[in-house]
Amino acid sequence: MKNIQKTYSIKASEIEKKWFVVDAENKVLGRLATEIATVLRGKNKPEFTPHMDMGDNVIVINADKIILTGMKAEDKSYFTHSQYPGGKKFISIKKVMEETPEFVLTNAVKGMLPKNRLGKAVIKNLKVYAGSEHPHAAQKPETINL
Secondary structure, three states, rough: OOOOOOOOOOOOOHHHOOOEEEOOOOOOOHHHHHHOOOHHHHOOOOOOOOOOOOEEEEEEHHHOEEOOOHHHHHHOOEEOOOOOOOOOEEEEEEHHHHHHHHHHHHHHHHHOOOOOOOHHHHHEEEEEEEOOOOHHHOOOEOOOOO
């Protein structure tokens, strides 16, 4: 008989989480969001396990300097509804970028994660800041270029 190797499944106690800093200055929104979602989920690790939160913590700085390609700055908008008749609200992405640029990147990454309890746990590992300063220096984050 042949020597059969079993698939190794990592345990929760064996997961090592790191902290990474990403500079979002002059990066395209969607391309950056996919890379961040991959790191948050842990898909860049060889021991990736789909049902566990094994990704790393990501700190994004300069979120206010993200680039939108094409006509998205004029055309794209966010939709909300008050659940009352005529309660539709459309807010342009340009206005949201001026007021809360953190929301734009967080929302883009959140849409690329699973829509279940695991996705809600993974998105908590993302910290987004509009400026170049962040309060997570004690975690000694490594800088990565995405």
